[in-house]
Amino acid sequence: MTAELIDFTVRIDTGRWSETVLRSIDLQVPDRQITALLGESGCGKSMVARALTGHLPGTAASSGEVRVGGSARALWEDGRIGYLPQAGIEAFAAGKGVGGQLRERAQRFGRWSVERACEAARYPVEMSELNPDQHSGGQIQRAALAAALLSAPSLLVVDEPTESLDTETGVAVWRTLRKYADSGPAVLTITQNVQMLVALAVADRIVVMREGWVVAAGPAGDVARLDEPYVQGFFRPFGR
Incomplete structure (x- = not known):
């Protein structure tokens, strides 16, 4: 299920302050590919995830199009869209065992x-009777990834899937996402872990954002070689 944002703008207005957080975004997440979304903190990456999954905040006003084969919110409720939020604990109700x-x-x-999803997400099943707040950040992130995989979604959106994970577990999670995309679904991953992304060469496409704009998009190798200082700032430390 290829997903797209077309000329998509989001403005947040709380009544006390307002800000445009996405500015005429054009972005595509094709089937059978991992699209990696990079950018500095606060540039709008997580708002892209929220738009594609039907989770825009109530204070958001949007224009443009979201194309995911139907209503994003309805598809998420039906399980055809899987979503791992940046804070994995948000995927669970408080006070109930994971x-x-x-x-x-x-x-x-x-x-x-459940067993298959937990294994794929590298979530230790022996912890599953604990409540969400009894997990570490990395543990609850893996539990939330397992939750997102349970419905075998056609579009999987994961926000910082390897945050707080050790290198070995992070590599395993990236390989799970690669295998999942290879089986047919579209995968969008938001990550600051560019070093591992480059080392494992798991991304098919890379999109780079800055201050609410898309400044680069295309095949991973092409974007990594762009002669543009902001873009190169993500890759230069790793020899690309």
């Missing part, structure tokens, strides 16, 4: 088993 919540989601969608 394992029980994973089982409820598995029963609702009936596509992947």
Whole structure:
């Protein structure tokens, strides 16, 4: 399920302050590919994820088009869109065991088993009876990835999937995402872990954002070689 944002703008207005956080964005996430979204903190990457998954905040006013084969919110509720938020704990209700919540989601969608999703996300099943706030940041991030995979979504959007993970576990998670994209779905990953992204060569496409704009997009190798200082700032430390 190829996903697109077309001339998409988002403005946040809280009544006390307002800010345009996405500015006429054009972005495509093709089937069978990993599209990596890079950019400095606060440039709008997470708002892209929210737009594609139907999770724009109530204070947001948007214009342009979101194309994901139907209503993003409805597709998320049906499980055809999977979403790992930047703070994995947001994927779970407080005060309830993670394992029980994973089982409820598995029963609702009936596509992947809890065991399969946990193994793919490298989430230790022995921790699953703990509540979300009893996990470390890396542990709850992996649990949230398992939750996103349970419905075998056609579009998987993951925001900082390897944050707080050790190198070995991070490599395993990147390889899981690569294998998942190879099976057919479209995968968008937002990451600051450019070193591992480059080392493993897992991304097919790279999109670079700055202050709400897309400043570069294309095949991963082409973007990494662009002679543009802001873009090169993400790759130069790793010899690209």
